[in-house]
Amino acid sequence: xxxxxxxxxxxxxxxxxxxxxxxxxxxxxxxxxxxxxxxxxxxxxxxxxxxxxxxxxxxxxxxxxxxxxxxxxxxxxxxxxxxxxxxxxxxxxxxxxxxxxxxxxxxxxxxxxxxxxxxxxxxxxxxxxxxxxxxxxxxxxxxxxxxxxxxxxxxxxxxxxxxxxxxxxxxxxxxxxxxxxxxxxxxxxxxxxxxxxxxxxxxxxxxxxxxxxxxxxxxxxxxxxxxxxxxxxxxxxxxxxxxxxxxxxxxxxxxxxxxxxxxxxxxxxxxxxxxxxxxxxxxxxxxxxxxxxxxxxxxxxxxxxxxxxxxxxxxxxxxxxxxxxxxxxxxxxxxxxxxxxxxxxxxxxxxxx
Numbered sequence: 001x002x003x004x005x006x007x008x009x010x011x012x013x014x015x016x017x018x019x020x021x022x023x024x025x026x027x028x029x030x031x032x033x034x035x036x037x038x039x040x041x042x043x044x045x046x047x048x049x050x051x052x053x054x055x056x057x058x059x060x061x062x063x064x065x066x067x068x069x070x071x072x073x074x075x076x077x078x079x080x081x082x083x084x085x086x087x088x089x090x091x092x093x094x095x096x097x098x099x100x101x102x103x104x105x106x107x108x109x110x111x112x113x114x115x116x117x118x119x120x121x122x123x124x125x126x127x128x129x130x131x132x133x134x135x136x137x138x139x140x141x142x143x144x145x146x147x148x149x150x151x152x153x154x155x156x157x158x159x160x161x162x163x164x165x166x167x168x169x170x171x172x173x174x175x176x177x178x179x180x181x182x183x184x185x186x187x188x189x190x191x192x193x194x195x196x197x198x199x200x201x202x203x204x205x206x207x208x209x210x211x212x213x214x215x216x217x218x219x220x221x222x223x224x225x226x227x228x229x230x231x232x233x234x235x236x237x238x239x240x241x242x243x244x245x246x247x248x249x250x251x252x253x254x255x256x257x258x259x260x261x262x263x264x265x266x267x268x269x270x271x272x273x274x275x276x277x278x279x280x281x282x283x284x285x286x287x288x289x290x291x292x293x294x295x296x297x298x299x300x301x302x303x304x305x306x307x308x309x310x311x312x313x314x315x316x317x318x319x320x321x322x323x324x325x326x327x328x329x330x331x332x333x334x335x336x337x338x339x340x341x342x343x344x345x346x347x348x349x350x351x352x353x
Contacts, residue, residue: 009108012173015101015171016176019060019096029049029053053092056089056092067086067090067093067186070084070086071085073085081195082195093179098199104170108209110216110226116201122327126330129276133270137271142236143271144234145237145270146234146270149265150229150231151208151252152260154204155192155194156192157257158193158203160191162207167180184203210256215244219244219247230276230277245260286331288328300344321344
């Protein structure tokens with residue numbers, strides 16, 4: 001099995017009682033409702049909250065819990081993706097599970113696995129890239145290279161049998177494993193995990209931690225960052241990155257039944273710019289990718305229409321656009337911020353007139 005799995009590590013048992021405890025289920029409910037308190041499905045669940053939480057507890061305790069079918073919808077942003085989400089009561093279970101097992105696995109994750117982890121995120125990935133860029137180029141004074149890669153159809157191609165083997169190396173609690181199987185197999189396809197569930201995000205990190213350990217400890221790559229299925233390796237030698245790319249692809253095929261995306265994976269000169277997590281890095285500055293700018297502008301038109309028709313409050317409008325400005329502000333984007341600010345300002349002033 002994978003390098004990480006071969007290493008000696010502690011296995012955890014007796015987790016199920018912690019997962020299904022009413023105290024943990026209450027915490028899970030609070031997390032699941034965050035930002036969604038006005039949704040009908042949350043309001044309906046909370047109309048008889050003590051009963052519904054006790055019912056979940058009893059189903060889990062008696063092992064009669066069965067997740068409901070996933071709700072599917074198509075998201076175009078701009079790429080078309082099928083999102084499959086669990087209903088609210090099942091999302092509470094997902095949070096309850098992750099509350100207990102995520103800390104166990106997170107201790108084994110490398111520092112530079114940046115997505116879907118507490119205290120991590122896009123900002124850390126950007127900071128680490130800039131730090132590694134400076135180190136590998138002797139403070140931007142020399143040429144160096146970046147292997148920029150992602151995994152082809154990652155969520156669709158995850159092998160759930162392999163995933164369960166990885167999980168079993170850490171967890172020996174049979175009831176917990178049975179619950180995980182229920183959640184994974186609720187996705188009706190023979191392999192893969194649904195986009196849209198908390199557990200999918202978490203297990204995606206568990207699965208690719210195998211790759212992280214291989215790159216860091218077998219290839220001995222010092223400058224490696226992963227964000228979901230996007231990852232970069234930086235090095236002074238282009239030939240070294242070519243060799244590492246071959247090694248990584250072989251590892252992914254043999255151990256995880258995945259492959260690097262052939263069209264989206266390439267070796268780039270850092271002096272000519274390299275893309276990562278929505279920004280393009282040059283020597284000394286970074287700019288937001290044009291594709292992301294176009295996406296912001298499309299979304300802004302949708303928001304403007306909704307606001308003009310009275311379907312979106314001014315508070316919600318400003319909350320969303322403020323989030324965009326926070327993201328854009330990460331890069332060197334003064335002109336873009338000024339342009340978007342003027343467009344939003346003209347809309348709001350026009351409405352008052």
